[in-house]
Every structure is written in structure tokens, then in C-alpha cells.
Amino acid sequence: MKVRKLMGALCAAGLLCGATASAVQAAEAVSVLHWWTSGGESKAVGVLKDDMTKQGYTWKDFAVAGGAGAAAMTALKTQVISGNAPTAAQIKGPLIQEWAEQGVLVPIDSVAGDWKKNLPPEIDKIIHADGKYVAAPFSVHRVNWLYINKAALDKAGGKVPTTWAEFFQVADKMKAAGIQPVAMGGQPWQDLTLWEDVVLSEGADFYKKAIVDLDQKTLTSDKMVQVFDTVRKIQGYFDNGRTGRDWNLATAMVINGKAGMQFMGDWAKGEFAGANKKAGTDYICAAVPGTEKSYTFNVDSFVFFQQKGQKAATPGQLALAKTIMSPEFQEQFSLNKGSIPVRLGVKMDKFDDCAKKSYSDEQTAIKSGGYVPSLAHGMAQGDATAGAMTDVVTKFMNSSQDSKSAVAALANAAKTK
Structure with missing residues (x-):
């Protein structure tokens, strides 16, 4: 009787209609591939x-380290080709x-x-294919932050600083005080993150024409x-040990005052947050100079793969998707991740000042047209184009190449399909 009542409740929730008692008792294993491996992400x-x-459900974690997810995507392709696709x-x-x-x-x-009425339109269309939802979004990250x-x-x-002139003044004062002005990692996606921040500082319309169009x-x-030119000047405030450095190690430099x-x-x-540092007291999060009214978004989602012998989503996949988009999970996940809920209307009472500013700025940017997808984090272009443009920026930042020749190379890379 208890099993029947449980099945009835799950069916009413849209999770396990048609499942048998034995299916409820024998927990479905959900294998999940992701690249959340740092402290806050874990x-x-x-x-x-x-x-x-x-x-x-039985959770089978398949975490592949690497902030931008390139290694995870390689692992995913291998799994799918071999007929062993993950649940999500x-x-x-x-x-x-x-x-x-x-x-x-x-x-x-x-x-x-x-979902449709509770998601930003720009996000809702991203998780559709052929008019159907095929992905569940977790949260929204704002990329254009300066910590x-x-x-x-x-x-x-x-x-x-709110302008680049002010930024360089602050950097010079930090340098004079014996503080390394800018902590920077040494991976291509980090190079591109900085570069697109500077592109955005020239205006959301300029950003959209250059990076989206x-x-x-x-x-x-x-x-x-x-x-x-601006990127090159910012580089003058990096330390010599950035080569190969992960992003979270650069963050640690700011956390510990180095x-x-x-x-x-x-x-x-x-x-x-993991280091027990408080926004406004121990650190400040500000929009990158010149980008106060704009918002580059990065949205993580889970997609759901066909499982062996299944044409439709399994109960575990539906439960996973439903859980991800629940207001309760959205709140708790973002509190740990440092993001804000992708679902609109989730209460922000428990969030810190940075998150509240992020949510407020997001709503403003959505209405004003300043809500734009991040190139560095896989939101604006496909792999081939994004990869070609990344190569240009990384080459520039790791050589003495002049800006004009970098621009010519960038325009050529943008033609890559």
C-alpha cells in the first residue's frame, strides 16, 4: 500500500507515471557528467x-576537471559514440x-x-530544440565582474573604478603599495574572458555586432x-607566474591579499564564500569598468541523452529536470555556486549584496537590450568559431603581436564555421 501511495504521489508530480512497484524499489542510477570541481562548485x-x-535515485558522478569544460566535452563525445551516453x-x-x-x-x-513564464526569453530559447525542451538550466552567472x-x-x-582611466590609477596605487594589482590565470578561456569584458566596455551594441553578429x-x-590596446595595458599588471594557473588559484590570490x-x-x-569572506566587508564585486549597464550571461544547463532501449526520458531524467528548476533547488544551488537563480521570481533574501546587485542589473539589462551571451563561456558562438577567435586572443596575450594585426586575424577567425 505504501508503494502504491508513493507511486501515486510521484505520478501526480509528473515524475513516475506508468512505473511499476519494482521500478520504484529498484532505484534508477543517474550518471551525470559535469566540470564542477572547485570548492564552491563541488x-x-x-x-x-x-x-x-x-x-x-543513485547518483553516479562523472566530474571532469577544467573550468571551461573542454575536457568534459571530449569525454562526452567518447561516451556517446561508444553507446554509453550519460543520463545528463x-x-x-x-x-x-x-x-x-x-x-x-x-x-x-x-x-x-x-518554465516559459519563469525564464528570461534569451535563456528559454537556448534550451529548446524543434520546439521542445531538451535542457534544464541551473543558474545565471554574470561574467563581467571585477573582484x-x-x-x-x-x-x-x-x-x-568605473572607467579604464580610474582602473589604471587604482592599479598603479596598488603596485606602489607593494600589492600585485591583477591576479590572472593562464588558460585560453581566461584570456578570452578578459578580452570580451573589454569589448563589452565599448557598449552592448558594439559587443553584439562584434561577437554575436x-x-x-x-x-x-x-x-x-x-x-x-586596453587588454595589452592591463597585461602590464599581471605577475609572471600566471602561465597554466587555474582561475580559482587566481581568485585565492585576491582572497588572501596577495x-x-x-x-x-x-x-x-x-x-x-568558501573562505568565509563577506561581500562588502572583505571584498568588493563591481561591474568591469564601462559595463555597469550591461550583463554578459553564462548559463549552465543539463541536457538529457537517450538511454539504451529508451526513446523517451526516463523517470530519473524527468526527476532531475524537475528538481533543477524547482525554486528551492535554484536558491540553494546558487547560494553555493555564487550565481543567481535562472528562474525568475526566486526570493533573494538569503543572497549577499553581490548577488542582489547581479539580479537587479540582470533585470535592467534584459529590458534595455544589454543582456548579451558570453563568447568565452560557450553562449555566443559554436565551438569552431569560438575556438578560432580564442586562438587569436591567446596568441596576442602570449606574444608581442601588435593590435592591428590581431584585429585582422580576429576578423578572419570570425569567418570560421
Whole structure:
């Protein structure tokens, strides 16, 4: 009788209609591929694991280290080709549609009843394929953040910069005070993150024409030359040990006061939280100079793969999708991850000042047209184009190449399909 009541409750919730008593008792294993491996990220995905375990599912974690997910995507391709696709995998942006075109994903519409009215339109369309939901989004990260160690800023006698001129003044004061001005990692996606921040500082319209539309006139403009010039000047405030450094190690430099500032998306905030640092007291999160009214978004989603012998989503896949989009999970996940809920209307009472500012700025940017997808984090272009543009920026930042030749190379890379 208890099993029947449980099945009835799960059926009413849209999770296990048609399942047998033995299927409920024999927990379905859900294998999950992702690249959340840093401290704050691990805590965040642990919330989902705990929620699924409480629902009676067996969680099989397949974490592949690497902040931008390149290694994870390679592992995923190997699994799918070998006929051993995971239950769900962390994928975002145009890659969702690319996987859908391969005919290997399953729709999850049966648990997506209220999603459309509770998601930003720009996000809602990303997780659709052929008019059906094939992915469940976790949270929204703002990429264009500048993190500042407050003690370092106070020691340097500076103020939070809102323009590049002010930024360089603060950096010079930190340097004079014996503080490394900028903490920076040494991976291509980190190079591109900084570069796209500077592109955005030239205006959301400029960013969209250059990075979303790949407009050749914009890509070869004097303003783009200025972008590379600014990036080169920022590089003058890096330390010599950045080669190969992971992003969270650069964040740690700001946390412990070895460096004053870092350009990084708000997943870095999870590292500050993990070190018991408080926003506004120990550190400051500010929009990258010149980007106050704009918002580069990075949205992590899980897509759901066809399982052996299954054409439709399994009960475990539906439970996973439903859990991800529940207001309770959205809140708890983002509190650990440093992000904000992708679901609109989730209460922000428990969030810190940085997250509240992020949510407020997001709503403003959505209405004003300043809500734009991140190139560095897989939201704006497919792998081939993004990879070619990344190569250009990384070459520039690791050589003495001049800005004009970098711009010419960038325009050519944007033609890659």
C-alpha cells in the first residue's frame, strides 16, 4: 500500500507515471557528467546529488576537471559514440542545439509546464530544440565582474573604478603599495574572458555586432584596435607566474591579499564564500569598468541523452529536470555556486549584496537590450568559431603581436564555421 501511495504521489508530480512497484524499489542510477570541481562548485552540485538521493535515485558522478569544460566535452563525445551516453551532461549555448541535431537527446516537456513564464526569453530559447525542451538550466552567472580585495583597495587609497582611466590609477596605487594589482590565470578561456569584458566596455551594441553578429566592419574597426590596446595595458599588471594557473588559484590570490583585483565571472564568489569572506566587508564585486549597464550571461544547463532501449526520458531524467528548476533547488544551488537563480521570481533574501546587485542589473539589462551571451563561456558562438577567435586572443596575450594585426586575424577567425 505504501508503494502504491508513493507511486501515486510521484505520478501526480509528473515524475513516475506508468512505473511499476519494482521500478520504484529498484532505484534508477543517474550518471551525470559535469566540470564542477572547485570548492564552491563541488558544494553546489552536491546539493543536486543530495536532492536526487533523497528521491531514491543513485547518483553516479562523472566530474571532469577544467573550468571551461573542454575536457568534459571530449569525454562526452567518447561516451556517446561508444553507446554509453550519460543520463545528463552539463552543456550550454549553441552546443545544446548541435547535440539535438544528432538525434541523441530526449524532450522533457512533461515537467516544463511553467518554465516559459519563469525564464528570461534569451535563456528559454537556448534550451529548446524543434520546439521542445531538451535542457534544464541551473543558474545565471554574470561574467563581467571585477573582484577587489577591500583591504588592498583601502591600503592603496583608491576607489572602485568605473572607467579604464580610474582602473589604471587604482592599479598603479596598488603596485606602489607593494600589492600585485591583477591576479590572472593562464588558460585560453581566461584570456578570452578578459578580452570580451573589454569589448563589452565599448557598449552592448558594439559587443553584439562584434561577437554575436560577427560583423566584419565592427571587427576591423578602430574601436576594436582600442580593445586590444586596453587588454595589452592591463597585461602590464599581471605577475609572471600566471602561465597554466587555474582561475580559482587566481581568485585565492585576491582572497588572501596577495593580489588586489581579478576579472572573473561570479562563480568566483563561491570561492570567497568558501573562505568565509563577506561581500562588502572583505571584498568588493563591481561591474568591469564601462559595463555597469550591461550583463554578459553564462548559463549552465543539463541536457538529457537517450538511454539504451529508451526513446523517451526516463523517470530519473524527468526527476532531475524537475528538481533543477524547482525554486528551492535554484536558491540553494546558487547560494553555493555564487550565481543567481535562472528562474525568475526566486526570493533573494538569503543572497549577499553581490548577488542582489547581479539580479537587479540582470533585470535592467534584459529590458534595455544589454543582456548579451558570453563568447568565452560557450553562449555566443559554436565551438569552431569560438575556438578560432580564442586562438587569436591567446596568441596576442602570449606574444608581442601588435593590435592591428590581431584585429585582422580576429576578423578572419570570425569567418570560421
